[in-house]
Amino acid sequence: MLSQSEFDALPKVRMGRRELLAGLAAGTVFPFAATGCTAENPALGRRQLMLVSDDQIAQLSDQTWQAARQRERVSNDPALRRQADRVGSRIANASGMSQHAWEFVVFDSDEVNAWVLPNGKVGLYRGLMETTRNDDQLATVIGHEAGHVAGRHAQERASQQMAAGMATGLAAVALDQADVQNAGAWAGVLGAGLTFGVLLPYSRRHELEADRLGVDYMARANYRPSESVIFWQSMMDQSQRGAPPAFLSTHPSDQERMNALNSHIRSRGYA
Numbered sequence: 001m002l003s004q005s006e007f008d009a010l011p012k013v014r015m016g017r018r019e020l021l022a023g024l025a026a027g028t029v030f031p032f033a034a035t036g037c038t039a040e041n042p043a044l045g046r047r048q049l050m051l052v053s054d055d056q057i058a059q060l061s062d063q064t065w066q067a068a069r070q071r072e073r074v075s076n077d078p079a080l081r082r083q084a085d086r087v088g089s090r091i092a093n094a095s096g097m098s099q100h101a102w103e104f105v106v107f108d109s110d111e112v113n114a115w116v117l118p119n120g121k122v123g124l125y126r127g128l129m130e131t132t133r134n135d136d137q138l139a140t141v142i143g144h145e146a147g148h149v150a151g152r153h154a155q156e157r158a159s160q161q162m163a164a165g166m167a168t169g170l171a172a173v174a175l176d177q178a179d180v181q182n183a184g185a186w187a188g189v190l191g192a193g194l195t196f197g198v199l200l201p202y203s204r205r206h207e208l209e210a211d212r213l214g215v216d217y218m219a220r221a222n223y224r225p226s227e228s229v230i231f232w233q234s235m236m237d238q239s240q241r242g243a244p245p246a247f248l249s250t251h252p253s254d255q256e257r258m259n260a261l262n263s264h265i266r267s268r269g270y271a
């Protein structure tokens, strides 16, 4: 991973697009893309490209969270708020991610949606909470979202976008500009990484990983993992009735994913 000072230094390199592409091809430019910039993620058991620091992502997450809380109407419904806190805190504890100040906020909207930011802030829409039939199904949603945090999926997508930007010349443009403009360009790329799961769909790989971690957290928190199958099936059914929930557009589901979820539940011996 880049240190903050290395990251700050990046835009100061002066190089034309042609030189940059040649350097990338020869492996002389951005050696971090090939060497020390992957990190082992113990929750996933695989290495990830990681070009952004926890500090950078935390800062952007905080800004995004403040903006969301101003944009959406926060619900005052005491029952919904209690349920979000009750289920959310049990899943957060079971996930072992005590480094985050977890927060579970209910937005007063019919939208069937939920999302998470890498800093452990979870937005739950009333429409989604009303769709869940019990705490186990809400634990499915929160467990899955916590799985995306443990999987560092937003950071991975931002890193992949940065690498792709470098390859396609976005970096060359950024690198040739003044520092101030570059700061904005990089923040834009990082911010785009954060929009995965909020506005843009997660990849299939990320979905499968979040499913597995999510049901593991459910089981550890004494929720019934079998309810996750019922919940996702109901989301897919709603979709087939012509009213696709917003939640499914960012967390795409299909029969293949359901099969993987079922086989994980069986292999762990969960009920």
Ligand SMILES: [Zn+2]
Pocket (backbone or CB within 6 Å): 144, 148, 202, 206, 207, 210, 250, 251
């Ligand atoms: Zn997901």
